[in-house]
Amino acid sequence: MFHSSKQYLLYNLFQPHATDLRTLCISSYRLSHTVFYRASHVQSSVIMFLRNLYRNTVNLSIRNYSANKCKTKVPKILITGGLGQLGVECARYLRCKYGKDNVILSDIIKPTEEIVNDGPYIFVDILDFKGLQKVVVNHGVDWLIHFSALLSAIGEQNVPLAVRVNIEGVHNVIELAKQYKLRLFVPSTIGAFGPDSPRNPTPNVTVQRPRTIYGVSKVHAELLGEYYYHKFGLDFRCLRFPGVISSDPPGGGTTDYAIAVFHDVLRKGTYQCYLKPDTRLPMMHVRDALRALSEFLDAPNDKLVRRVYNVTSMSFTPEELTAAMSKHIPDFKITYQPDSRQDIADSWPQVFDDSEARRDWNWKPEVDLENLVTLMIKEVKEKIATNGKLPS
C-alpha cells in the first residue's frame, strides 16, 4: 500500500510499462486529477508542477513526432571494394540520391585525384576487423555495401587469396553488421550456380553446386546472410547479378569480354574473344544494376519474401552482341580463341529467371541489347577521347 499519493505517483513512474516520458507524464497528469485533486491535503504547487511537466513533454513529443514524420533519416553508406568496376559508379549513383558526404567509398587501392574530388574516400582493408569497426563507429555508418571480392577468372588464379577476401571478408562484414545493426548488401552472381543447375532458365531457388572458388564463396555469403537474418534479425540483402556491362575496366571475370569488345573494337578495329561465339550468358548494363541495387535497398522488409534474388536484363552470345554492334560500327573483325574461361561460362546459367524480384519488389529492367550497345559505344568513345587515343 502507498502511504501518500506522491508515493503512488513515484511507484507508477518507475513501472516498466511506463516506457517513455510522455506516457509517464500523461499518467501523472491523469493521476493529478483523479487522486491529487480529490485529496484535500495536496499542495497546489505539486499539481502545477505536474501540469507544466505534462505540457512541456507533450509539446516536446509533438515537435519530435512532426520532425520524424517530415524527415526520414538519410542513411550513411559505406562501400567496400569501391574502386572496382561497380563501386565508383555506385557511389556516383547513391551520392546523387543521398548526398555526396553520405556515401563513403573505401578500398585498399590508392585513389585517383578524380575519385578524391568526387567525395569521401578512405582506406579500408576488409580483412582488418578492428579497422572496419573503427570506420563504422567513427563515421556513423547505417548501410554497408560490400563489393570487395576476387571475381571468377582471377579467383581461379589465386585460390588462397580468394578464400581470404571472399570468405573471411564476408565473415568480418557480417559480424560487424550484426553488432552495429547495419543494413548489409552483398552482391552475388550467376556464378553461384554450377553445371547441375538448370541453365535455361535458372530459377531463384534451385541446385547450386558451383565449380569456381568465386561461386563457392558467393553461395557461402548467401547462406550465411540468410542464417544471420533468421537467427539475429540482420537486415541482409543480396542480389545475384549477371555480367554487368559498363565502360569502366572489369575486375577479372568471365563476362568481361562484353566490355573488352567495345574498347578493342573502338581502339583497334579488332577483338579476340576468349569465349566461343555461341556462349549465351545473362547480362545487364550498369545503369540497370545500380537501379536494382538501390530499389532493393529501399524496399520495405515486409515486401521481401527472400533475402537473395536473381536479377537480369537480357541474355546474349558474343555473336549476337557483335551483330548488334555492327549496326553502329561498320568495319571490325572478331576472332575466337576460347581459354579456361569457356569452362566457367559453360557451367553458368544461360537465361536467368528474375520473376521473384519482379513479383516482390517490382524489379523491371530498362536497358535492352539495342540500348546497351548505343550506351556503351557512346561511353567508351568518351573514355577513349578523355585518354586521347580514339582511332581515326
Ligand SMILES: NC(=O)c1ccc[n+]([C@@H]2O[C@H](COP(=O)([O-])OP(=O)(O)OC[C@H]3O[C@@H](n4cnc5c(N)ncnc54)[C@H](O)[C@@H]3O)[C@@H](O)[C@H]2O)c1
Ligand atoms: N562486375 C560484375 O559483372 C559483377 C557481377 C555479379 C556480381 N558482382 C559482384 O559485385 C562486386 C563488385 O564487383 P566489381 O566488378 O566491382 O569487382 P572488381 O574486381 O572490379 O572490384 C573489387 C574491388 O575489391 C577490392 N579489394 C580486394 N581485396 C580487398 C581487401 N582486402 N579489402 C578491401 N577491398 C579489397 C579491389 O581492390 C577491387 O577494387 C563483387 O562482389 C562481385 O562479385 C559483380
Ligand SMILES: C[C@@H](O)[C@H](N)C(=O)O
Ligand atoms: C558474372 C560476374 O560475377 C563477374 N562479372 C564474373 O564474370 O566473374
